[in-house]
Amino acid sequence: MxxxxxxxxxxxxxxxxxxxxxxxxxxxxxxxxxxxxxxxxxxxxxxxxxxxxxxxxxxxxxxxxxxxxxxxxxxxxxxxxxxxxxxxxxxxxxxxxxxxxxxxxxxxxxxxxxxxxxxxRPGAISAALTSRQFSALAKRKALWQRYGNPPLALLDKQAIQREIASDRYVGGLLDHSGGHxxxxxxxxxxxxxxxxxxxxxxxxxxxxxxxxxxxxxxxxxxxxxxxxxxxxxxxxxxxxxxxxxxxxxSMPCGSQIIATAPLPPEQALALLPGNYCVEDCNYLLDYFRLTADNRLLYGGGVNYGAWETANITAKILPNMLKTFPQLKDVRIDYCWSGNFLLTLSxxxxxxxxxxxxxxxxxxxxxxxxxxxxxxxxxxxxxxxxxxxxxxxxxxPHLPFFGGRHLRVPFTALGAAYYALRDRLGF
The missing domain is CATH 3.50.50.60 (FAD/NAD(P)-binding domain)
Structure with a gap:
């Protein structure tokens, strides 16, 4: 195809x-x-x-x-x-x-x-769900500035709630030289x-x-x-x-995305007033942004080996509503998946x-x-x-453990461990 x-x-x-x-x-x-x-x-x-x-x-x-x-x-x-x-x-x-x-x-x-x-559109936010993640973002800000990227702003809980209409995040890092x-x-x-x-x-x-x-x-x-x-x-x-x-x-991996129907401009900008893109700091992360016609595009749901997800909306929509429960009645117009290539390192x-x-x-x-x-x-x-x-x-370009046949279950097992750490706030 x-x-x-x-x-x-x-x-x-x-x-x-x-x-x-x-x-x-x-x-x-x-x-x-x-x-x-x-x-x-x-x-x-x-x-x-x-x-x-x-x-x-x-x-x-x-x-x-x-x-x-x-x-x-x-x-x-x-x-x-x-x-x-x-x-x-x-x-x-x-x-x-x-x-x-x-x-x-x-x-x-x-x-x-x-x-x-x-x-x-300029501007990208890394959003922290835990205090540990926020501390890591503060360290990243110092590191990135040392290597020549000064347009960074560390956002505390109040500041990030002004940029993202969600109560999930304890802080974030705004990179003005990123974008979407x-x-x-x-x-x-x-x-x-x-x-x-x-x-x-x-x-x-x-x-x-x-x-x-x-x-x-x-x-x-x-x-x-x-x-x-x-x-x-x-x-x-x-x-x-x-x-x-x-x-x-290397190993192909799949990620899934949904896109809402166009939102009224005032509703779209209420979600993301600065029109920045966002990804969270979890190992299995979510990411989202507004499109030019005011849709919310929301993605995540990595699968190892790039197998087809039977129902993309059923997999991604609960995460979107966890972030933005105010969109519970919004129609989903598009859902799709795509593969990226993962290396062991x-x-x-x-x-x-x-x-x-x-x-x-x-x-x-x-x-x-x-x-x-x-x-x-x-x-x-x-x-x-x-x-x-x-x-x-x-x-070093290292092969995955287990070769082509066992790389998927081994990697998925490791990912499950880190996903559990995310849920427990470690």
């Missing part, structure tokens, strides 16, 4: 002309596998640098996680800088710390430079920007084989691309067959499969911003500066 899922994003996507399928053998400088944010960011940075770029997407641009996610452009990584320092040492911390706010900056610059209409947007429209706008620089974009053109060599060749069902460089950026939708070395290092996996074949994967829930940074880093590598890319590539 290659049509967009029946999401709010698909229903409100900007008008666009579909891209053709690859039907011939062609040549280019760089072939990119994957038409999500990782692939699009790579393609755009490289096309701007003068490379002849071909992008292959198995379905449609932004069909996977990039066009289905919560639309939250959040800073840093799925493991914050203090954890990185404890695990990987001072040198790695220096490099990763210097880049932890760059992805959001790239997104804002893309929106402005290419006039991408994607409903960007319509992710599918951002992806479509970036694909158009790639094309404006001469890049060639093909939809419904799944890569079926990579033939390594100098140059390398990527085969599809009806064509092929011979390229000096190849970038594998399929993430959660790459599958196990194209490059098993990557799939054994929760850190991204960037690296090389061969001298001229690179991969970008495993953003572990921070994909909107991190993918945009990844594209810039891969362009730096091909332009002769690998230092920043290698700071990520040197991170």
């Amino acid at each position: 290659t049509e967009y899922v029946a999401s709010y994003y698909a229903a409100s996507a900007n008008p666009h002309v579909p891209y053709p399928s690859l039907e011939e053998a062609i040549r280019c400088d760089v072939c990119i596998i994957g038409g999500g944010f990782s692939g699009l960011s790579s393609a755009l940075h490289l096309a701007e640098a003068g490379y002849d770029v071909v992008l292959l997407e198995a379905a449609a641009i932004g069909w996977g996680a990039s066009g289905r996610n919560g639309g939250q452009a959040l800073n840093s990584y799925s493991r914050d800088i203090d954890t990185i320092e404890a695990r990987y040492g001072a040198d790695t911390t220096h490099w990763l710390g210097s880049m932890m706010f760059e992805g959001a900056e790239i997104i804002r610059s893309r929106i402005e430079q290419y006039a991408i209409a994607c409903d960007y 947007l319509h992710p599918l429209n951002l992806a479509l706008g970036e694909a158009g920007a790639v094309q404006s620089h001469g890049g060639r974009v093909f939809e419904h053109s799944a890569a079926t084989q990579i033939r390594y060599g100098q140059p390398a060749t990527v085969h599809t069902a009806r064509g092929s691309v011979t390229a000096d460089f190849v970038i594998v950026a399929g993430n959660a939708y790459l599958g196990d067959k194209l490059e098993p070395r990557l799939s054994r290092l 929760r850190m991204p996996q960037f690296g090389r499969l061969d001298n001229n074949v690179y991969y970008l994967q495993g953003d572990s829930g921070h994909g909107v911003t991190l993918t945009h940074l990844a594209g810039k880093l891969i362009a730096e590598v091909l332009c002769g500066n690998a230092e920043r890319f290698d700071a990520f590539a040197k991170l």
Whole structure:
């Protein structure tokens, strides 16, 4: 199935002309596998640098996680800088710390430079449900400011209740350099920007084989691309067959989202007066925001292994009503799911499969911003500066316990432990 899922994003996507399928053998400088944010960011940075770029997407641009996610452009990584320092040492911390706010900056610059209409709104809140979580946010504020992100505000209980019309939260951290947007429209706008620089974009053109060599060749069902460089950026939708070395290092996970009917403007702004996006601090977290047409979009419900949830609304709606009981009579217009790629360390996996074949994967829930940074880093590598890319590539890329068959139950068991800690307030 290659049509967009029946999401709010698909229903409100900007008008666009579909891209053709690859039907011939062609040549280019760089072939990119994957038409999500990782692939699009790579393609755009490289096309701007003068490379002849071909992008292959198995379905449609932004069909996977990039066009289905919560639309939250959040800073840093799925493991914050203090954890990185404890695990990987001072040198790695220096490099990763210097880049932890760059992805959001790239997104804002893309929106402005290419006039991408994607409903960007500034401001993101991390909301604490316990005093322990609030103390951790206070430490995060100090850490982030040390690494160059000063527009932060620590919100006590009174302050966060002015920003979120819910009594669930004891405090929060407002990051003015984060924000939220319509992710599918951002992806479509970036694909158009790639094309404006001469890049060639093909939809419904799944890569079926990579033939390594100098140059390398990527085969599809009806064509092929011979390229000096190849970038594998399929993430959660790459599958196990194209490059098993990557799939054994990661695990697709599903997340579910619902969207209400449009709310009266006064009701919408009463829920979130600053129009900031929000995610809570639980291990299995909830996230929510307003859309441009005043719907509340509410997500969460991670499942390991990315199996289909039978009734998404039944799973997510109780959490939404726990946060906003005042919405008990509001209609739900959309519900959908999408997969993101999880790594054992929760850190991204960037690296090389061969001298001229690179991969970008495993953003572990921070994909909107991190993918945009990844594209810039891969362009730096091909332009002769690998230092920043290698700071990520040197991170240990560990397989999940139990291999492909047992990674899901082992990970779910660990998640259940942390979910219990969340419920008990630890």
